[in-house]
Amino acid sequence: MLASSFENIIDKGDEILITAMEHHSNLVPWQQLCFKKDAKLKVVPITDEGDLDMEFLDSMLSEKVKLLAFAHISNVMGTINPVKEITAKAHKFGIPVVIDGAQAVAHAKVDVMDLDCEFYCFSAHKAYGPMGMGVLYGKQQWLNNLQPYQYGGEMISTVSFEKTTFNELPYKFEAGTPNVEGALAMAEAFRYIDNIGIGNIVEHEDALLKYATEKLTEIDGMRIIGRSKNKTSVISFLVGDIHPYDMGTLLDQMGVAVRTGNHCAQPLIDNFCIPGTVRASFAVYNSREEVDYFIGALRKSLAMLA
Ligand SMILES: Cc1ncc(COP(=O)(O)O)c(C=O)c1O
The missing domain is CATH 3.40.640.10 (Type I PLP-dependent aspartate aminotransferase-like (Major domain))
Incomplete structure (x- = not known):
């Protein structure tokens, strides 16, 4: 418009x-x-x-x-x-x-x-x-x-x-x-x-971002795309040379909703010379337990794809 x-x-x-x-x-x-x-x-x-x-x-x-x-x-x-x-x-x-x-x-x-x-x-x-x-x-x-x-x-x-x-x-x-x-x-x-308060939302999502980033970083071959010191609760990543679609499909079957691909930002993905990313994003309704479940599901899918 x-x-x-x-x-x-x-x-x-x-x-x-x-x-x-x-x-x-x-x-x-x-x-x-x-x-x-x-x-x-x-x-x-x-x-x-x-x-x-x-x-x-x-x-x-x-x-x-x-x-x-x-x-x-x-x-x-x-x-x-x-x-x-x-x-x-x-x-x-x-x-x-x-x-x-x-x-x-x-x-x-x-x-x-x-x-x-x-x-x-x-x-x-x-x-x-x-x-x-x-x-x-x-x-x-x-x-x-x-x-x-x-x-x-x-x-x-x-x-x-x-x-x-x-x-x-x-x-x-x-x-x-x-x-x-x-x-x-x-x-x-x-x-x-x-009603929840944007301050409370930011605090909750920041804690999940920090926790999930720590957990993801422990995984061999993990590459996080976007490592700004000032970021919100979105983590785009790739592991080794596994295609994001393969990882996303397995995560989906385990009940984890991530998004895969170029995320409607094709030039940005091209800028990093990658095929796309898997993107996990955390919102106000997500919990630490869900981050643990996600990490567990990711490890299982990596074992299958390795
Ligand atoms: C940063 C950003 N801008 C714009 C949009 C697109 O909004 P719309 O599809 O409503 O035009 C999205 C997501 O869809 C987005 O993440």
């Missing part, structure tokens, strides 16, 4: 910056916009540990950059990016910042006013809510200046055969009959998170 609305802002020769750790959903829209407008998509590289290369970022910022879009937290490596610091760097050049918070809202405290970003977006289904639903936060003056990305009912103020005037925010961006039940379900999901 945002990439469509930015069509009247991006011109030939402009640059859009993203990072090497983006989910396809924060890459493909900007890439296609660049194709359409003959603009340049530039990619901030990452270190071997899976952190953004901040010095490289500094060297890429300039007046030519018209937008910086990056993930708050990497869905593959769990890296928590220094969003406030990055936003401040971009603002020195007057660059608006779009943050993909899909992996952050259920696992970290987010305060958009403090971050001072122009836009912050996330999907409800990453925060125990319904699919096909999400939030785009934007600073009012930016949203006022952007063109609507879809036309139809609700988003209009007046319509005649000669011309249409658009509704005020947020209706301007909400063409058609709204997904009311989705919005209610999403609000309930956020009440669930608020």
